[in-house]
Amino acid sequence: MSYSCSSRRNSRDRQALRSPQVIILAVADTGVNSSNNINSQASLNANQSPTAAMKVKKGCNSTGVGVPATTEEELLGNTAITPEDVLGLQKITENYLCGPGQNVYSIDFTRFKIRDMETGTVLFEITKPPHTDKAGDKSAIDPNAGRFVRYQFTPAFLRLRQVGATVEFTVGDMPIENFRMIERHYFREKLLKSFDFEFGFCMPSSKNTCEHIYEFPPLSEDVMREMILHPYKTQSDSFYFVDNKLVMHNKADYSYSGGP
Amino acid sequence: MSVKMEMDVSGVSRTPISVLPAAAEVKAMLKPDTGDRPRCASTPCSPIKSTVSGFQILHMDSNYLVGFTTGEELLKLAHKWSPNPEKTLITTPTTTTSTASEALPSSVPKPMDLGIHRASRIYKAKNRYYQPYDIPVVNGRRRRRMPSSGDPYLRPLSQGEGGPGRALHHGPLPLCLLKGKRAQSKSLDYLNLDKMSVKEPPADTEVLQFQLQHLTLRSERMFTRNKT
Numbered sequence: 001m002s003y004s005c006s007s008r009r010n011s012r013d014r015q016a017l018r019s020p021q022v023i024i025l026a027v028a029d030t031g032v033n034s035s036n037n038i039n040s041q042a043s044l045n046a047n048q049s050p051t052a053a054m055k056v057k058k059g060c061n062s063t064g065v066g067v068p069a070t071t072e073e074e075l076l077g078n079t080a081i082t083p084e085d086v087l088g089l090q091k092i093t094e095n096y097l098c099g100p101g102q103n104v105y106s107i108d109f110t111r112f113k114i115r116d117m118e119t120g121t122v123l124f125e126i127t128k129p130p131h132t133d134k135a136g137d138k139s140a141i142d143p144n145a146g147r148f149v150r151y152q153f154t155p156a157f158l159r160l161r162q163v164g165a166t167v168e169f170t171v172g173d174m175p176i177e178n179f180r181m182i183e184r185h186y187f188r189e190k191l192l193k194s195f196d197f198e199f200g201f202c203m204p205s206s207k208n209t210c211e212h213i214y215e216f217p218p219l220s221e222d223v224m225r226e227m228i229l230h231p232y233k234t235q236s237d238s239f240y241f242v243d244n245k246l247v248m249h250n251k252a253d254y255s256y257s258g259g260p
Numbered sequence: 261m262s263v264k265m266e267m268d269v270s271g272v273s274r275t276p277i278s279v280l281p282a283a284a285e286v287k288a289m290l291k292p293d294t295g296d297r298p299r300c301a302s303t304p305c306s307p308i309k310s311t312v313s314g315f316q317i318l319h320m321d322s323n324y325l326v327g328f329t330t331g332e333e334l335l336k337l338a339h340k341w342s343p344n345p346e347k348t349l350i351t352t353p354t355t356t357t358s359t360a361s362e363a364l365p366s367s368v369p370k371p372m373d374l375g376i377h378r379a380s381r382i383y384k385a386k387n388r389y390y391q392p393y394d395i396p397v398v399n400g401r402r403r404r405r406m407p408s409s410g411d412p413y414l415r416p417l418s419q420g421e422g423g424p425g426r427a428l429h430h431g432p433l434p435l436c437l438l439k440g441k442r443a444q445s446k447s448l449d450y451l452n453l454d455k456m457s458v459k460e461p462p463a464d465t466e467v468l469q470f471q472l473q474h475l476t477l478r479s480e481r482m483f484t485r486n487k488t
Contacts, residue, residue, distance in 0.1 A: 094435055125318040126315050148437060150330070150430065150434075152325060259326070
C-alpha cells in the first residue's frame with residue numbers, strides 16, 4: 001500500500017478543470033496459491049456520472065499463470081517494463097525500476113485512506129494539502145525519497161481479512177488509457193501476495209477516486225509471528241502502468257510489532 | 261532495555277528514569293488528538309497539526325496503526341543524527357537470521373547522550389526549568405523562563421525534534437533509500453572537490469567555461485548510468 005505525492009505544476013490553473021470522478025469499487029483476489037477467482041464489481045456514486053464496471057485481472061506468482069520468472073537486473077536493461085515483466089519478479093527489488101521523471105502523465109496521489117471492510121473502521125487517512133510543495137526541497141534530499149513510505153502496524157492488523165484502500169489522484173493534461181497498478185508484497189524473499197488493480201481510463205486534468213479491496217492471504221501463526229518479530233522485513237513494490245508501460249514505481253515496508 | 265533499581269539512604273529511588281517511551285506510550289503519542297493539543301510557541305493560539313513531510317494525517321486508528329512516515333523524513337532524521345547513516349542502520353531485503361534488535365545501532369551517537377542527559381536533568385530537577393541563557397535580574401528578583409511546548413528538552417525523544425530517538429523509533433533506513441544516498445554522494449566524487457587547492461591561480465573565463473562544459477557532460481553520463 002504505497003502511496004506517494006509529487007509536486008504538481010500549475011495546480012491552480014487545473015483546479016477549475018478537475019471534477020471528481022466516480023468511486024469505483026473493485027475486488028482483487030489474487031492469492032499466490034489460490035485457484036482462479038476473478039471478481040469484478042462496480043458501484044456508482046449517485047451524484048457522479050456512471051462508468052463501466054471495472055475488470056480485475058488475476059495476477060499471481062509466475063508458476064501459477066505461466067509467467068516466466070524475471071529478475072530485477074534483467075528488467076533494468078529493458079527500455080520499457082510491462083506488467084508481465086513485474087509479475088515474474090520473485091523478490092522485492094533493490095532499486096527503483098523507473099525514475100521519477102517517467103511519470104510523464106503527472107499522476108499525483110492526493111489522498112489515501114484504508115478501512116476494515118468487515119467493520120467499516122477507518123484505519124488511516126492522509127491527505128496532501130494543496131500548495132505544500134516547495135521547489136527544491138525534495139531534490140535536495142533524494143529524488144526517490146518521495147516514493148517510499150513506511151507503516152508501523154500493530155499485530156492486530158494481521159488479523160484483518162479485507163481492507164479497502166481509497167486513493168484519490170489527479171492526472172495531467174494527457175488522457176490516461178488503461179491505468180493499472182500491480183502491487184506485490186513480500187516477507188523476506190517470499191511472495192505473500194500479488195494484487196492487480198485496474199483504474200481504467202482517466203480524463204485529462206481530472207481528479208479521480210478509486211477504492212480497491214485487498215483480500216489478505218491467510219497466514220499461519222508461525223508466519224505472523226515472524227512478521228511481527230522482524231519489522232520492515234515485509235515490503236512491497238507498487239508498479240503503475242499506462243498502456244502496459246511502467247510509469248511509476250513506489251515502495252513501502254511494514255512493521256507489525258506495534259512499535260519502532 | 262534492563263533497568264537497575266537504586267535507592268539512596270533516605271529511600272528515594274535513584275533509578276534513572278527512562279526517557280524513551282514504551283510502545284504503549286508511543287501509540288498514544290502518535291494517535292492524532294482531536295482534543296487538547298500542545299500549542300506551538302510561535303503561534304500560541306494555533307494547535308499543532310499532525311503532519312509528515314507535508315502530508316496531513318487526518319486519522320490514525322492506534323489499534324491497528326501506530327506510525328507512518330515517508331522516505332524524506334527517514335533521510336532527514338538519518339542526516340541529522342548520524343554522521344554516516346549508511347553504516348549505522350540498514351535494512352537489507354534478504355536475511356537469513358535476524359531479530360528486532362538489528363534495528364538498534366551498535367553505538368549511540370553523541371547527540372543522543374546529550375539529549376538523555378539533558379532530559380534526565382529535567383526530570384530530576386525539583387520544579388526547575390532548564391534555562392539555556394541567563395535571564396537578567398529585575399528588581400532584585402531572578403525570573404524563570406517559562407517552558408514552552410516548543411522546547412525540545414521537554415518533549416519525549418521519540419516525538420518532534422527529540423533527536424535520534426525519533427530516528428530509531430522509525431526504524432532503520434530502507435535499502436532503496438541508502439542506494440539513492442550513495443548514488444547521490446558519489447555523483448560528485450569525480451569533481452575531486454576535496455583535492456582542489458585553494459592556492460590555484462584564478463583561471464580565465466574560457467578555461468572555466470570549458471571545464472564547466474566538461475563537468476556537465478560527465479554528470480549527464482553518470483545520471484544515465486545510475487538510471488540503468
